[in-house]
Amino acid sequence: MTMLxxxxxxxxAKLLTTRIWWILAAVLFGYIGMLSGGLAALFAGIQSGAIDPSAAGTGTGTQGTPPLGSLPPLVYSFASSVGYVFPVLLGALATTGEFRHQTLTPTFLANPRRAQVLGAKVITLFLAGAAFGAIALLASVGIGALVINAFGVDTLLGDSATWSLIGRTVIAMALWAAVGVGLGVLVPSQVASIVIVLAFTQFVEPLLRFASMFTEATAGIATFLPGAASDALVGASIFTMAGPVGGATSTLDWWQGGLVLLAYAAAATVGGYFVSWRRDVT
Amino acid sequence: MPVGAVIEFSNITKRFGDVTAVDDLSFTVEPGRVTGFLGPNGAGKTTTLRMLLGLVSPSSGTATFGGLRYHDLPHPLATVGAALEAASFHPGRTARNHLAICATAAGLPSARVAEVLHLVGLAEHGGQRAGVYSLGMRQRLGLACTLLGDPGVLVLDEPINGLDPEGIKWIRGFLRDMAAEGRTVLVSSHLLSEVQQSVDDVIIIAKGRLVHRGPLSSLETQVAPQVVVDSPDRAALASALSQAGVAFSPGRTGLLAAATDPATIGHIAFTAGVEVSALHRQKKGLEDAFLALVDGGDSL
Incomplete structure (x- = not known):
């Protein structure tokens, strides 16, 4: 135990002695803060009547806006539904960096128990991912609620459901960082890893989720995509709002979503252990 | 005082696909001596050392410290200090932080970090990122890592590469001191001349195979003795040597006769009435012996 x-x-110490963690944390905060503040202003403005829907350029009137009452969770969930790419990157960079800078050599010299090192990395990144979750929530809830409140719409911060959403967001972000570690050992090339993270999270998965909504069967399968599982865990997402009108929207229960995400992290990490981690370090 | 352990390689082999990088190596490295592990680039030195340190798994055979594989050592960094050629530091991390991470991972006191930085002469540069270090400074940082746990065994891969003359002098003294304290010191190099002033024993490999092992002095006996002899009348000298039954070959400054003592050759020339213009023992350096051994490995 003391060894672990x-x-x-x-x-x-590894994570905190290079600059990548705070650069990612700063961009995460700025990005989510801007998005949450901006969209909170738009939707809350429309809801409160402060902004004319046609002026907002939606063209579809109030149809495209979420029903009253569900706006705050939507805005708050930006922390994970949009911000999840940051803990994945953190986990992937922390892992692929060891290969790229050949620090696996000193790492394995200091502790030749490789499975233990990988386990420690997963635990560490899980906690760091939770911290990223807190930072993202500070942006989405902190700035989002301020803006929502400014338009006189209820922030729902007195609602226990909101707070359980916040708690589940922290868990989701923590799991995403663990997924990043798994991806990093599965694809040790740093460049390839980053490309996969960005392509999958920003393009492939959103497209798959959108496309899958047109039939019942594919929609069921799509709920097991990592991003969908994460949204199910958190309980609210921009994606569940943006589906085609009348399309099939099914989601897992929050705990099922959490388990699916955990399974992704575990499968990638264990697979990566065999693919790269226990290989020769040359 | 840390106690050196015997390093033992027994029948260790590493194949990468069809290529056999290390071929059935067996040798021991004794404490209290500096052992040079020599061979040309690509001979398999680094692979051998990486197998010793558990970073590369052997295809067959074992490498142990006092009977234990690296993986089974209860306190690896307090038993073995290793610096490998590709000094591997995250360029964005300071030297001090790099050492602190190693110390934390190995359960060593963090006070050692400042001590080892001082020992290798990097005390003033500990706060700099390793990315801005020169090759020589990275070598010193690598050495600092090896000393963290005050180990009884030191394994250094090409530690002299990239050091300035002052650094080379320093590391030679350092290696001697470490061995004098009873530690086991194994130093690899592709140049014998780099380490011949500091090693007691040599282990020479070529193409992954052991070609020589023994005290440094044993290398001299590896070279067949030769005498250089020359005459204004080389043809006469050559026939005199032939008649005396001495093998010889033409050299740059005369004939190279297979003999230990110049006096015998001088006598042959004298009795044949041939004028001698040069007569001396061929000075074959250790480096020649080393190169001859390594070339021999090539022809295997």
């Missing part, structure tokens, strides 16, 4: 704690402390 030691390994975790070393992994935390």
């Amino acid at each position: 704690l030691r390994a975790i402390r070393a992994e935390f």
Whole structure:
């Protein structure tokens, strides 16, 4: 046990002694803050009548806006529904960096128990992902609620459902960082890993989720996509709002979503252990 | 005082696909001595050392420290300090942080970080990122890592590469001191001349195979002795040597006769009435012996 704690402390030191964590954290905060503040202003403005829908350029009137009452969770969930790419990148960079900078050599010299090192990395990144979740929520809830409140719409911050959404967001972000570690050992090339993260999260999965909504069967399968599972875990997402009108929208229960995401992290990490981690370090 | 352990390689082999990088190597490295692990680039030195350190898994055979594989050492960094050729540091991390991470991972006191930085002469540069370090500074940082746990065994891969003359002098003294304290010191190099001033024993490999092992002095006996002899009348000298039954070959400054003592050749020339213009023992350096051994490995 002390060995594992030691390994975790070393992994935390690794994470905090290079610049990538705070650069990602700063961009995460700025990005989510802008998005949450901006869209909260748009939707809350429309709901409160402060903004004329036609002026907002939606063209479809109030049809495209969420029903009253569900706006705050939607805005708050930007933390994970949009921000999840950041913990994935953090986890992937922390892992692929060891290959890229050949720091696996000193790492395995100091602790030759490789499975333990990888386990410590997953635990460390899980906690770091939770911290990223807190940072993202500070942006989405902090700035979002301020804007929503400014338009006189209820922020729902007194609602326990809102707070459980916030808690589940932290868990989702933590799991995403673990998924990143798994991806990093599965695809140790840093460039390839980053390309996969960006292409999959920003393009492939949104497209698959959108396309899958047109039939019942594919929609069921699509709920097991990692992003969909994450949204199910959190309980609200821009994607569930943006589906085609009348399309099939099915989601998993929140705990099922969490387990699916956990399964992705576990499968990638264990697979990566065999693919790269226990290989020769040359 | 840390106690050196015997390093033992037994029948260790590593194949990468069809290529056999290390071929059935067996040798031991004793404490209290500096052992040079020599061979040309690509001979398999680094692969051998990486197998010793558990970073590369052997296709067959074992490498142990006092009977234990690296993976089974209860306190790896307090037993073995290793610096490998590709000094691997995250360029964005300071030297001090790099050492602190190693110390944390190995459960060593963090106070050692400042001590080892001081020992290798990097005390003033500990706060700099490793990315701005020169090759020589990275070598020193690599050495600092090896010393963190005050280990009884040091395994250094090409530690002299990239050092300036002052650094080379320093590391030679350092290696001698470490061995004098009873530690096991294994140093690899592709140049014998780099390490011949500091090593007691040599292990020479070529193409993954052991070609020589023994004390440094044993290398001298590897070279057949030769005498250089020359005469204004080389043809006469050559026939005199032939008649005396001495093998010879034409050299740059005369004939190279297979003999230990110049006096015998001088006598042959004298009795044949041939004027001698040069007569001396061929000075074959250790480097020649080394190269001859390594070339021999090529023809295997």
